[in-house]
Amino acid sequence: MHTDAGIVLRALADPSRRAIFERLARAEAPVKDLTAQFDISQPAVSQHLAALRSAGLVSERREGRLVYYRVAPQGLRPLVDWLAHYRSFWSERVERLDALLEELDE
Amino acid sequence: MHTDAGIVLRALADPSRRAIFERLARAEAPVKDLTAQFDISQPAVSQHLAALRSAGLVSERREGRLVYYRVAPQGLRPLVDWLAHYRSFWSERVERLDALLEELDE
């Protein structure tokens, strides 16, 4: 099937981690920039990045002493797939709603 | 926006809660059925349902002593909207989900 959406959900559930992810979605950044931007310590940032990384949501690129992180767009796939799994359910609801509206027309 | 994506993400991050949500997505059910199905106590189920409810993900319907819960599909909208922000990564799939949810609103 598909990889577990739970891992992605759990990674994005934390506000700090989600904020970092959203920040990286705008542009890649080294850890020091993130540390300067958010009001948590550098180790906290690194720990969040490690969590995002093991969830497949970010990737890293080393350049000298700096480690640039950027979002890994395909990391959101399990979540989107999980949501798409309810497509049939939604369609059912829509169809039932359509049926109800047809009944009201008569 | 009534609820933001963080509340929805947090509600769905817990495995038990997500399992209950997925179970309710197949069909509505009273609390006693959920309690029988999952290996946690009845209060635990009620607490998860309360969390899902305050996240806008389920609604309840009372019938005698039974309280039937069912998913509130529009509760997923904040999450879909949040994902829609990454439309550049996910254009085709997210837009389909978006279109479905807009249908539901009408």
Added chain:
DNA sequence: ACCATGTATAAGTGTAGGCTTATGCATAGT
């Protein structure tokens, strides 16, 4: 070689939250 800078990991702490049992409150059945 030395020191500063950038990052990751280790170790410890405090708190949020998911679980339990106990209890109270409706409703249904007899």
Added chain:
DNA sequence: ACTATGCATAAGCCTACACTTATACATGGT
């Protein structure tokens, strides 16, 4: 009226985890 059933809340426990400080490891600059 009494009892049983279904559910929600209260209170307490306990684990997970998001933080901290301390430290180790690279790399760059002088």
